[in-house]
Amino acid sequence: MKPDAEDYGHLPPGLPWLEALRTEGRRRFAGLGLPTPREEAWRFTNLGALDRLPWRTAPPDPVTVIPPDFLPSVVPAGEAPGPRLVFVNGTWRPDLSTPGPLPHGVVLTGLGSALSDHPAVVEAHLGRLAAVDGHALIALNTGLLASGALLVLPAGAVLERPVELVMIGAGSGADRPLAWHPRLLVVAGAGSRATLVEHHLSLGGDPACVNLVAELFLGAGARFAHYKVQRENPASFHLATVTGRLERDAGYEGFLLTTGGRLSRNEIRLVLDGPGATARLNGAYLVRGRQHCDTTTLIDHAHPRGTSRQMFKGVLDGEARGVFQGQVLVRPGAQQTDGHQLHRALLLSDHAQIDAKPELEIHADDVKCSHGATVGDLDEDALFYLRARGIDRDRARSLLVAAFINEAIAEITNPTVAAAFESLADGWLTTG
Amino acid sequence: MPLLEIHNLHASIQGREILRGIDLSIDAGQVHSIMGPNGSGKSTLSYILAGREGYTVTEGSVTFNGQDLLALAPEERAAAGVFLAFQYPVEIPGVSNATFLKTALNGVRRRRGEKELDAMEFLKLTRARCRQLGMTDEMLKRAVNVGFSGGEKKRNEVLQMALLDPRLAVLDETDSGLDIDALRIVADGVNALRGPDRAMLVITHYQRLLSYIVPDRVHVLAHGRIQRSGGKELALELEARGYAEFGIDEAA
Numbered sequence: 001m002k003p004d005a006e007d008y009g010h011l012p013p014g015l016p017w018l019e020a021l022r023t024e025g026r027r028r029f030a031g032l033g034l035p036t037p038r039e040e041a042w043r044f045t046n047l048g049a050l051d052r053l054p055w056r057t058a059p060p061d062p063v064t065v066i067p068p069d070f071l072p073s074v075v076p077a078g079e080a081p082g083p084r085l086v087f088v089n090g091t092w093r094p095d096l097s098t099p100g101p102l103p104h105g106v107v108l109t110g111l112g113s114a115l116s117d118h119p120a121v122v123e124a125h126l127g128r129l130a131a132v133d134g135h136a137l138i139a140l141n142t143g144l145l146a147s148g149a150l151l152v153l154p155a156g157a158v159l160e161r162p163v164e165l166v167m168i169g170a171g172s173g174a175d176r177p178l179a180w181h182p183r184l185l186v187v188a189g190a191g192s193r194a195t196l197v198e199h200h201l202s203l204g205g206d207p208a209c210v211n212l213v214a215e216l217f218l219g220a221g222a223r224f225a226h227y228k229v230q231r232e233n234p235a236s237f238h239l240a241t242v243t244g245r246l247e248r249d250a251g252y253e254g255f256l257l258t259t260g261g262r263l264s265r266n267e268i269r270l271v272l273d274g275p276g277a278t279a280r281l282n283g284a285y286l287v288r289g290r291q292h293c294d295t296t297t298l299i300d301h302a303h304p305r306g307t308s309r310q311m312f313k314g315v316l317d318g319e320a321r322g323v324f325q326g327q328v329l330v331r332p333g334a335q336q337t338d339g340h341q342l343h344r345a346l347l348l349s350d351h352a353q354i355d356a357k358p359e360l361e362i363h364a365d366d367v368k369c370s371h372g373a374t375v376g377d378l379d380e381d382a383l384f385y386l387r388a389r390g391i392d393r394d395r396a397r398s399l400l401v402a403a404f405i406n407e408a409i410a411e412i413t414n415p416t417v418a419a420a421f422e423s424l425a426d427g428w429l430t431t432g
Numbered sequence: 433m434p435l436l437e438i439h440n441l442h443a444s445i446q447g448r449e450i451l452r453g454i455d456l457s458i459d460a461g462q463v464h465s466i467m468g469p470n471g472s473g474k475s476t477l478s479y480i481l482a483g484r485e486g487y488t489v490t491e492g493s494v495t496f497n498g499q500d501l502l503a504l505a506p507e508e509r510a511a512a513g514v515f516l517a518f519q520y521p522v523e524i525p526g527v528s529n530a531t532f533l534k535t536a537l538n539g540v541r542r543r544r545g546e547k548e549l550d551a552m553e554f555l556k557l558t559r560a561r562c563r564q565l566g567m568t569d570e571m572l573k574r575a576v577n578v579g580f581s582g583g584e585k586k587r588n589e590v591l592q593m594a595l596l597d598p599r600l601a602v603l604d605e606t607d608s609g610l611d612i613d614a615l616r617i618v619a620d621g622v623n624a625l626r627g628p629d630r631a632m633l634v635i636t637h638y639q640r641l642l643s644y645i646v647p648d649r650v651h652v653l654a655h656g657r658i659q660r661s662g663g664k665e666l667a668l669e670l671e672a673r674g675y676a677e678f679g680i681d682e683a684a
Contacts, residue, residue, distance in 0.1 A: 380485070385522040386532070388482045389592060390510035390540035399535065403526025403575075 001034055001055050001140070001179065001209075011146055012116050017123055018145075025132045025142030032136040044323040044355040045265055045294040050237045055209055056176040057144050058090040064170045066096060071166055072199045074227075074420035082161030083108055088168050089208070090147045090180025106157050111148035111183060121152055125185055129215040129243040137241050137267075141181040141213040148183035151196065155189035155219065162195040162227075162417065169236055171206030179209035186226075190219040190247075195414055198228040200238060201260070207235035216244035218252060220274065225253045227417050229424055231260035234289060238264040248274030248303075255412050256283035256312075257421050258293050259428045265294040265323075272299070272306035272334075279308045282411040284421075286401075286428045288317035296325040297341075301334040301367075310341040313408040315401055316352035326371065327359040334364050341371040346378065346404055348397075398429040433498065435460045435631045436600055441492035443480055450476045452656035453492070460599070461628040465642055466635045467667060468653035469675045474635045475519060477653070478604040481633075482516035483509050497599060510536075511543030513599030517589040517606055524576040529588065532576045533558060537595050561594045565621050583614030590621035601625065602633045607641035619644030639671035654678035 011018070034051050035042040066088060075081045085108065086096035092110030099108050107118055114122050132139040149165055165184070172178050188194060200210065210232075218224050230238050238261045246252055256266050270279045285293045299308040314322045324343045345354040358371035378400050386396035405425050412418040434457035441454040450473045458464050468474050480487050481494065483506035494501040496514060504512060524532065538548040549557065558572065565587045577585050586606055593601055603622065607615055622645050626632065634645055642650070642664065650666040652659045652675075659678050660666070674680075 379522075381522050382524050384482075384484050384506060385518065385524070386536070387506035388484075388510055388516055388518075389532070389536035390507050390543065390596060391535050392507045392539060393505070395535065395539065396507075399527055399531070400524070403524065406526050 001051055011112050015115060015119065018115070018126075021127050022143055022145055025139045025145070028132045028139035029136055029143050032134075032139060035136050041296065041325070044325075045263070045292065047263070050209060050263065053207065054176045055179040056174070057146070058172075058178040058180040061089040061091040062093065062095075064088050066168060066170065066203060070168075070203060071096065072201065073164055074162060074197050074417050076416070082163060084164040084166060085110065085149050086166045086168070087147065087182065088170050089172070089178055090182055092147055092149070103157055103159065105154040106159065107150060107152035108163060109150055111150060111185075114150035114185075118150065118152070121187060122150060122185065125187055125215060125217060126183065129217070129245055130213045130241065135241065137211055137239055138213055141183065141211050141241070144181045145183055147180065148185065151186045151194070153188045153192035153194055153222070155191055157189065157192045157194075159194040162197050162414065164197045164199065166199045166201075167210065168201055168203055169206070169208030169210065169232060170203040171208070177207040177209065179211065181211045181213070184212065184214040186214070186216045186224065188216070188218045188222040188224050191221045192219065193223045195225040195417070196227070197417060198226075200228070200230040200232055202233035202236060205233050205235055207237070207262070208232070209237040210239065212240040214240070214242040214244075216242065216252070218244065218246045218250040220248045221250060222247075223251045225414060227255045227257075227412065227414070227421070229257040229259075229421065230264055231424065233260065234262050234291060236261050240266050242266070242268045244268075244270040245273045246270065246277035246279060249276040250274065251278040251280075253280045253413060254282065255417075255421070256285070256295065257424060258283070258285040259287070259424065261291065261293070263292040265296065267296040269298045270300065272301050272303060272308070275303045276305045277303065278306070280411070281308070282311045282408055284313045284405045284408040284425060285322065286315045286405065286425060287320040287322065289320060290318065291320045292323075293320070294323040294325075296323070298327045298329065299339065301328070301330045301337040301339060304333065304335045304337070306334060306337050306339075308339040308341075311408050311411055312343045313405055314343070314345040314354065315348065315405060316345060316354060317348040319349070319351045321352070322354040324354070324356045324373070325359070326357070327361065328369060328371070330362040330364050330367050330369065332363045335366040337364060337367040337369065339367070339369040343373045344404075345375045346401065347375060348377065348401070402426060402429055434458055435497055436633070437495040439493045439495070441480070441494060442490045443476060444488050444490055445476065445486060449490070450656055451480070454656070454658060456651065456658060458600070458631045458633060460631050462648045463626065463632040463634060463645065464649045464651065465647040465667065466633065466651050466653050467637070467639070467670055469678075469680045470637065472653045473656045474653055475604055478516055478602050478635055481514060481602055482506060507539065508543070510596065510598075511540045515593050515596055515598035515601045517586075517593060517601065517603045519605040519608060521577045521585040521589055523578045525578050527576050528572070529574055529576050530558070530572040533572070533592065533595060536592065540596050558591075558595065561591055564594075564624065565591055566617055567591060582609035583611070583617070586610060586614065586618045587621065590618055594621070594625060599629065600631045600633065602635065604635045605637065606634070607636055607638065615641065616644060639667045642667045652678060654680055
């Protein structure tokens, strides 16, 4: 992938700090290039197929028509949705978005407007967690940064309804597929509470490449729930690097549901940067055909009394390939850390493949840490029991797969989101 | 014509012959019992009737209601009216008992050309059956057999039997792991399902269950063959004398 940088028309001009940051991002990326399997962190995921396509950085797209009923929401039909920002081919679309109503002081807007209306908060946070040095995808995102979203929660602010971000790849009709590099900035003040849901999907079958970077700043005691569903078409590439910093007693709850994409990688890097912080990071992926799904996590326990919980479950059919790399780092002094990680994969086909690499790195002596990884196929006894009761083979299999996946989805504490994700997983099962 | 006719059935698992020529025929309305020591092939016979994979029938036939039973998939056998009450009902985390029962019932009804039940009709039918078996609604909400006591699991089997309304019920060691009260509840549930159109095959090691579910015929299975058949008094005789006359010394 070459940073062509032909178009910055999305963002307001005249911000030297931003220009300098982007220049630095491009310079770094030119030196790094796309990661290759020679790097340990990319051993199991090869971006060669992505690199061979003639990507074009997506120009501003204020016009592509999106049918209103195509816009997803976790809120059931009939109930009024909460705030929702819609992006099409990387461009924020105020005409499709409903950013309010919001409590006083809360900011939710596209990155372009944020730079015009709230430049100080953007400048104070952009690039502070997602550093361009040494990380090619962050460098590339920074170098070609043109769109994204900003959510600012003042201290104590509480958002009752989930904020939804909808990112749609809708093709271009041109010869070259489109790539875009959105940035998500969340600045959650002390004691604030909010839920964010990301939807990533495609309208049509054109390949696209999303290279998203998120920076999440969670102040002392903030509670932030961050749920994501990626169900893009099987021609598309989805790369996401999420960086988060949790201050004292902050709590992060993440869930990644992946059913889409030709190749996806979610890399989540959370630093528990104050005592008593809690990170819950869970997910489920269901892939088939020749899909490749990579989940890479790093939980960095930097202070005492931190808690982390991870449960990931994968279902792989066809020739799909899954990768799970989970690293838990306990720094010296991070005593009474409590970290658990579990990855379980279900292989429905002899040709599906999973590479799991759990990694505990512990530099403190008073900690409770564990990890587990299992790979298996469906329980033959259970399958026979269901069939002996008159349930046909395919239905019996999908019941058992749903049960397997729902154990992860049950970790979602927001019942509306849990129900929506469960039905998305069911949808995958019924569209064999 | 008998409802179930087993003729010269030979079967093996991983090359080892377990059944060595079983002949058995059961008429509708009858309850037969197969008694036998451990390892005699009782459970193998029940699994072969239900269609479990892993067994190879090397010789013989099983005809159920005029059909070649061995040619049917397990779900087709269930719809045709064969029901196996498992010795060890399987726990299925993440699938609620209600979902399981409704999917099973409607799967069988669809294959039988009957109308599927909606959620309300299903609940009404199931609650009535549950009450007869002393089961609570809460047991419908829990995952299939997960956290159920031995007695609850067996009651759940009888509940499934009552809902699926089979022509032939095979009860594999239904008494194992039950105390006397649980045994009585399960046996009452089974007896309530006896009828002129239905046959039952009660597989058991001990005579105890047959005091509650009184059979019309008793067969002794040992070394993969029916060694002896008789009336219900044969069970009492076996209880008194053990399986020694069939070359089995269980005390050893």
